[in-house]
Amino acid sequence: MDRVLKKRIGKIVTWFLTFVLMLIISVPGLWVVLTAFRPNREVLAKPAIWIPQDPGWTNFAKIFGFGAEQIAIPVPAYFANSLIIASTSTVIALLIGMSGGYAFARYRFKFKNKIFLGLMLSRTVPGIALSLPIFIIWSRLGLIDAKLGLIIVYVALNVPFTIWLIDGFFRQIPKEMSEAAQVDGCTRWQAFWHIEFPLAKSGIASAGIFAFLTSWNEYALASNLTRSTDSKTLPVGLMDFTAQFTIDWAGMSAMAVIIIIPALILTFLVQKHLIAGLTFGGVKG
Amino acid sequence: MTQADVASTANIRPRRRRRRNLTPFLLLSPAILVILFVVLLPLLFSFYTSFTGYRLIKPETLYQWVGFQNYQRIFADKNFWAAFGRTVLFLTIALNLEFLLGLGIALLINRITWGQRALRTMMMFPMMFSPILVGYQFKFIFNDNIGILNNALQALGLSEGAIPWLVDKYLAMFSILFAEIWMSTSVFAILLLAGLFAMPRDPLEAARVDGCNPWQVFRHITLPFLMPFAFIAMTIRSLDVARAYDIVDVMTGGGPAGRTELLWTLIARVGYDNARMGQANAMAYISILLSIAFTYYFFTKLIAARKYMGGAD
Amino acid sequence: MAAIRIRDVVKNYGKLEVVHGINLDIAHNEFVVLVGPSGCGKSTTLRMIAGLEDITGGEIFIGDRVVNDLPPRKRDISMVFQNYALYPHMTVRENLGFGLKIAKLAKPVIEERVNEAAAILGIDELMERTPAELSGGQRQRVAMGRAIVRHPQVFLFDEPLSNLDAKLRVQMRTEIKRLHQTVRTTIVYVTHDQVEAMTLADRIVVMKDGYIEQVGSPLEVFEHPVNTFVATFIGSPPMNMIAGRIVKKDGHFHIAFQADQTVPVAADLARTVTEGQEVIFGFRADDLMPDEHAMPIPGASSRLRLKVDIAEPLGTETILFCNFAGKDIQAKMLNPRPVPPGEVMDFSLAIDKAHLFDAASGHNLRN
Ligand SMILES: Nc1ncnc2c1ncn2[C@@H]1O[C@H](COP(=O)(O)OP(=O)(O)O)[C@@H](O)[C@H]1O
Ligand SMILES: [Mg+2]
Secondary structure, three states, X not given: OHHHHHHHHHXXXXXXXXXXXXXXXXXXXXXXXXXXXXXXXXXXXXXXXXXXXXXXXXXXXXXXXXXXXXXXXOHHHHHHHHHHHHHHHHHHHHHHHHHHHHHHHHOOOOOHHHHHHHHHXXXXXXXXXXXHHHHHHHHHHOOOOOXXXXXXXXXXXXXXXXXXXXXXXXXXXXXXXXXXXXXXXXXXXXXXXXXXXXXHXXXXXXXXXXXXXXXXXXXXXXXXXXXXXXXXXXXXXXXHHHHOOOOOHHHHHHHHHHHHHHHHHHHHHHHHHHHHHHHHHHHOO | XXXXXXXXXXXXXXXXXXXXHHHHHHHHHHHXXXXXXHHHHHHHHHHHHOOEOOXXXXXXXXXXXXXXXXXXXXXXXXXXXXXHXXXXXXXXXXXXXXXHHHHHHHHHHHHOOOOHHHHHHHHHHHHHOOHHHHHHHHHXXXXXXXXXXXXXXXXXXXXXOOOOOOOOHHHHHHHHHHHHHHHHHHHHHHHHHHHHHHOOHHHHHHHHHOOOOHHHHHHHHHHXXXXXXXXXXXXXXXXXXXXXXXXXXXXXXXXXXXXXXXXXXXXXXXXXXXXXXXXXXXXXXXXXXXXXXXXXXXXXXXXXXXXXXXXXX | OOOEEEEEEEEEEOOEEEEEEEEEEEOOOOEEEEEOOOOOOHHXXXXXXXXXXXXXXXXXXXXXXXXXXXXXXXXXXXXXXXXXXXXXXXXXXHHHHHHHHHOOOOXXXXXXXXHHHHHHHOOHHHOOOOHXXXXXXXXXXXXXXXXXXXXXXXXXXEXXXXXXXXXXXXXXXXXXXXXXXHXXXXXXXXXXXXXXXXXXXXXXXXXXXXXXXXXXXXXXXXXXXXXXXXXXXXXXXXXXXXXXXXXXXXXXXXXXOXXXXXXXOOHHHOOOOOOOOEXXXXXXXXXXXXXXXXXXXXXXXXXXXXXXXXXXXXXXXXXXXXXXXXXXXXXXXXXXXXXXXXXXXXXXXXXXXXXXXXXXXXXXXXX
């Protein structure tokens, strides 16, 4: 009797805590999403209006330049910039990361641990600290306010972590797999493409998505290396709203939703592989 | 097989062996080149500029050697030390709380059987948010005038006036910490949960048979097993602690009046707004050393923990 | 012709030398088993033949080509790995056909060869499954199938049975032997299990610490071990080994053990021993027979009366654990009867079949 009661109380406590946790995680985001569908005057109303009175897509229409009201912020251009910069840098980082990750997973060589540590430490340099010299050098090279400038930086930003993840995924594939293929008549290169790559594919994809999101979300460097619609990305563009005198909360929220949505979808796709990659690469060395 | 053939194969051998040893370096060279060009070279350059009086608006000052003057100046600067202290404090509180909360959340979710996968996926969302969005989101929520928090407190009658969440010195720091912890706790929760899943059952059962109570089992079996996972999380986190810059920049911009200034926002202000690149680079160097120290510390911990877990070479 | 010649082959891992200049000739179509304790360099040797490890020094010939610098794919070999290394993302059919596809053979040819291999191994039913859907024994067969479809000159096996349970291991052992008779190629087979080595091999190569200790047919190795290591490693139960010293008694050499027990030296060894020499006396359990068998012992014999400590009945025979000269030894009894602990029995020891090893070098004095 006592035990049963104890168990039941434990269960209730567990569920209650979980509920609170989920509330804390989801309410801020949901509130932003809700705001994105409300007119700004409703957001600013005092006393607060809790239930949306007339929800609609006006904020989104406004941002994308449809509808009656126009705003001065060129979100479609930012969106295109973000997309081009994030995808290009991701593809390049993946190629470099696959090659490097394979080297770490499959070869023994001198200074292996030191090189690995060096790559990781390069990632620790705070974006803002790195942005100062890059700003100076890039302006001499004409890479300021250019997509290429940001792409190069993002590749470097993503390479270490991509290598960490991909190294982990390749390590999960027994070495004998590639050896068997070589005995079966493959060159090492063929063995890689026929055997190891297909087996690591989903892991590599999630490393790619992770890299994409890092670029997609980056702010510290982008805010200092971009100037105009030529290269400004969405996170930088979001700050355009705050620069104005009165903050357009509703419009900003709509833009936030645009930034969030790819992140949500992609996270959903990779979560399983990502955890596996992180833990394997780390724990099994 | 003739003598000549034997001789020729003997000649090939050293060449082939050398190529084999080069392969990994060849594979790594793109990665190393990119890092050299985008990280190391700029860092060397910024190291140089930290000894000059370089100002963005006066290009000729790039060659104006001032020795340790920038460093002397920032070491004598109260604002700098305040920001430095605040940053260390911020990191210590954030990382510890994230670890503890993450551990709690992992243990909690581990107990749940129904809907566990969905919970896990949800847990990952904050981690994938752009820090700038997290900042914006909490700027909106903590807004003293129209923020949902103050609105709710007022509607429930818990507070009369508007609480200045982002203006008051302590409240602003709290708000920023809250945003940071909201964003990053899931890194710990996710990895510790993975650790719990990977945990073998036998030692737990053996400990229970040996007469340990649940707390002792947790303290002596579960926690040591989880530590490598905690260190992975710490290492990953320490790689990008500076993401907090984005949050602070949106939420308070380091203000009001420098009350939430962290090392990173200070660097941005000195470098870009005041255009004193030399001095900003000197500060940047200190922030880099701080980050490297954090990462290196956790990385060595991770390697040590890994060894005792029976990891590879 | 796919004879394999190994000449002074050395292997280093960094500074550590793990194979120390071994020499071995393997004839065309011969079934050779490398056997030895774990870590003695068997896999390393096999992998050097396969081309999966660089050869630090010396030369390996397959046919009349030096293969030192050839990658695995050019050596015309195939290999069965300990963990099978089946490609998890391919069906059994694709696994079998993969090597042929890489070799760009025509589709119908691939089809035909794959079916032929499947028929030999009896895996026709499994062709559309993936490795995850197979049992251990089935995976083993597929791995062997993958090796035979390519009609290579040499098969290499690295402990292929060690992941199977005891019963399946015996069954697959027979199948491998049958396979050798069907496909007739040179086979190099690595195992740490001496029973496997004895049952499969045309010739056994006994290795230890990166050296080859002895090469010979199973019977040669069993009956004429060159040293104490081979003597104890090959055969089950292991050969009884007792340290002693040569003494002269009544004009004949004897081996004196602790507690003044002695056994005469076999006549053929009388010339090789010297008085006072430290030796190790070795004999197999089969050569220490209870007198109650009433079976004639070939050659000279010596009578011993021993107390049985423990008896292990195995069905057709019973292993008796006794103490002789302070050392635990084993004898074999063929009479099916229970033996209570402590029973004292009379034995005859076949002196002419026993071995004498030099205590210092471990060499068999008879060779
Ligand atoms: N990749 C390696 N690096 C260093 N030493 C190795 C490596 N592979 C094997 N060794 C060492 O070489 C010796 C022989 O190994 P191996 O050939 O695998 O033995 P086995 O006879 O059990 O197959 C062992 O002592 C092993 O520790
Ligand atoms: Mg082995």
